[in-house]
Amino acid sequence: MNEYAFTHLICDGNQPLITNASLEEEAMLYNLKPEVLHKVITLFKQITDKEITPETDISQLSGGQKVVLMILLAIHSKADKILMLNAKSALDPERSDAVQTLIKQFQASKQEILQLDL
Amino acid sequence: MMWKIAASVYEVWKNFNLEVKEEFALQTGGTYHLTGANGAGKTSFLKQILIPQLQSQPDQQYILYLEQQTQNQLDAVKAYSALQKTAVEINDFEQMLNYLLELYQNALTDAFRPLLIISDENPYSEKLALWLEKLNRGDYCLIYVSHGICAFDQSSNLRNISLTLEKAGQANLTLL
Numbered sequence: 031m032n033e034y035a036f037t038h039l040i041c042d043g044n045q046p047l048i049t050n051a052s053l054e055e056e057a058m059l060y061n062l063k064p065e066v067l068h069k070v071i072t073l074f075k076q077i078t079d080k081e082i083t084p085e086t087d088i089s090q091l092s093g094g095q096k097v098v099l100m101i102l103l104a105i106h107s108k109a110d111k112i113l114m115l116n117a118k119s120a121l122d123p124e125r126s127d128a129v130q131t132l133i134k135q136f137q138a139s140k141q142e143i144l145q146l147d148l
Numbered sequence: 149m150m151w152k153i154a155a156s157v158y159e160v161w162k163n164f165n166l167e168v169k170e171e172f173a174l175q176t177g178g179t180y181h182l183t184g185a186n187g188a189g190k191t192s193f194l195k196q197i198l199i200p201q202l203q204s205q206p207d208q209q210y211i212l213y214l215e216q217q218t219q220n221q222l223d224a225v226k227a228y229s230a231l232q233k234t235a236v237e238i239n240d241f242e243q244m245l246n247y248l249l250e251l252y253q254n255a256l257t258d259a260f261r262p263l264l265i266i267s268d269e270n271p272y273s274e275k276l277a278l279w280l281e282k283l284n285r286g287d288y289c290l291i292y293v294s295h296g297i298c299a300f301d302q303s304s305n306l307r308n309i310s311l312t313l314e315k316a317g318q319a320n321l322t323l324l
Contacts, residue, residue, distance in 0.1 A: 042219070043271075044217055044218045044219045044271065045217055045219040045220065046217070078186065078187055079187075080187060090161075091187075092186055092187045092189075092190075092191060092192075093186075093191055093216040093217065093268075093269060094186025094187060094269075094295075095186060095187050096217075098186070116271055118296070119269065119271045119294075119295065119296055120186075120216070120269055120295070121186060121295060122184075122185045122186050122295050123295070124185065125185070125186045126295070147271065
């Protein structure tokens with residue numbers, strides 16, 4: 031994993047949240063602007079059918095919803111290279127397909143999005 | 149030995165109810181696969197209904213709950229072990245399982261205690277399966293949540309517990 035440490039944004043489905051606070055605070059750590067966060071919220075609703083706001087306490091989301099949120103925040107960040115660990119196993123088939131479709135769309139605007147289930 | 153889950157409508161969080169239409173029982177020797185979409189309430193069922201009900205029953209069962217977000221549990225077990233008299237190195241899931249197995253075996257020295265293992269979307273099912281083999285007893289009860297292929301899918305005495313979202317704020321739980 032060390033080989034990715036200085037080149038990739040590394041996200042781990044086994045620990046999807048950084049803050050356990052509000053969505054707004056989590057998004058700050060990904061350096062997301064409010065308008066980008068708005069897109070994340072819209073996509074989150076489309077994928078999970080759950081309404082969230084910047085003030086939502088994200089520690090209250092289900093495990094799979096946390097992973098969806100982690101993926102959305104990562105692909106909307108400015109990181110060109112992303113390594114996603116243990117993300118697939120937390121998602122049901124419907125959510126997994128939706129997330130994979132989205133990742134494919136973002137592949138073009140990123141140098142690399144790697145996915146690895148350890 | 150069996151543990152009954154009473155039929156009822158349980159409020160798992162505000163504006164979200166989970167209905168168990170018919171009472172059902174979990175039995176030692178059984179493996180139960182809890183299925184349901186993300187956000188259907190699987191973890192809430194485990195933490196807020198199943199575990200409290202098991203704890204309220206008279207048997208002094210040993211409940212081993214393996215969390216969904218494994219890193220948090222690993223850190224917690226590591227912190228717990230650091231407070232004990234004998235230091236144990238816990239750096240990964242396998243070491244954590246071995247430590248928990250040791251705790252369980254120590255707990256058996258006084259009297260027999262039935263074992264319930266609850267594995268909530270734990271990505272290390274193969275390691276857990278090996279651990280259970282090492283445990284060398286067939287009278288435990290295993291409840292697991294998994295969306296993909298899992299080491300327990302071919303278990304004998306496997307039954308499904310299905311959790312389905314019926315409408316907004318309402319999910320139903322059924323033993324199939």
